[in-house]
Amino acid sequence: MEKKMKILCLHGFRTSGSFLKKQISKWDPSIFAQFDLVFPDGLFPAGGKSEIEGIFAPPYFEWFQFDKDFTEYTNLEECISYLCDYITREGPFAGLLGFSQGATLSALLLGYQAQGKLLKEHPPFKLFVSVSGSKFRDPSICEVAYKDAIRVKSVHFIGEKDWLKLPSQELATAFDNPLIIRHPQGHTVPRLDEVSTGQMRNFTAEIIRESIEKKHELENGEVKVDSEERKPEEMSKINNQEKSAMDINKRELEIAEAVKA
Template identity: 35%
Template structure:
């Protein structure tokens, strides 16, 4: 019988299946291209599934989509509810998923999903999320001044699952992204020198990323009784 070391055990585990949510006035294709700045030995650890938001943005000269419109409260709530339903339908159809990754507005949605699921107002037809990855994200109320009604209590309790937060020194969401950290237990943070973007991973960022993925994937292999204590 071959004895596996810790690193071999991690590498032999299944990839984390992750639903990826793009930002506003963006698309699945744009987010997919943006994540290609990460090295292959990171991307190879994840099974990334990209989807377009359900609402087409008409004033762009390229295919662009959004999750909701924050300028009108009534419209915001209707669109947000439809987007959450669409995300859940996708997870049922293409899942099961282990976690969610979001960029910008998609990151704001992703960050709110675990709390919404815990409260039973979203993702009730799928397995509990095991982690979230938040790229230049914040709380939803930072977008339009108030959170959609469905997500108004998303952060009423500390989110216990592992989370990775990535934002830049020149990111216009930096202060809001820092504030969001307080809503998660022991968040992993990649703070880079750039702006509102998916950054290349320097040595420090790569270390944080791999530590996060190690923790996530190790939890998959843990027996349920042990996992509940992690």
């Protein structure tokens, strides 16, 4: 039986992977029936009070810390390094899904990968689901991550009463041809009505269809390039690139440079 494609799901600030899993369970199961959803916990224990205390049991986690203006970040480099290692070790992943801080972080990874800064050895992501996401505000990050429109199929949930409504709209503009689904709720993973459920079914079905078509093309040799047809110097270059891609120390250096760029 063929393995399902994986989606990495990143939770919000001071919550947990288990909480995001519960939130997403409100959606019709047919939406992600063809995918395996993975819900890791943030790298750091919550450094303060969680808004879901009394609603959902601890422990709670956060991916990184930030100042009140969301322009300065603590432990972001460590967080990115951790996620790159996790993605490489547990992947490949077809896409990313995130809520709030998790969505903001996911979009950053997508932008950095598109610019060749991170995850060079990992296949390009096919999809992104953002719920209440936003852009980073540090110019040095923006100039890299959002330099060009991110060509990943994306859907952005934007709440009418969400305090991140405008930042969520701004994040959507960083993507090529984004699907925007608006809902009347606030800063939460919304329950989906019949229309939005249909939109999400179509969104994931399109990803599956394109993946199957690409696989058939490769099997039929329409895209495949036989290694015997390559020149020796080309094969040597490819082998060197593969070895370099597996070098963890080099990847960590790239992460540091990307964050500090």
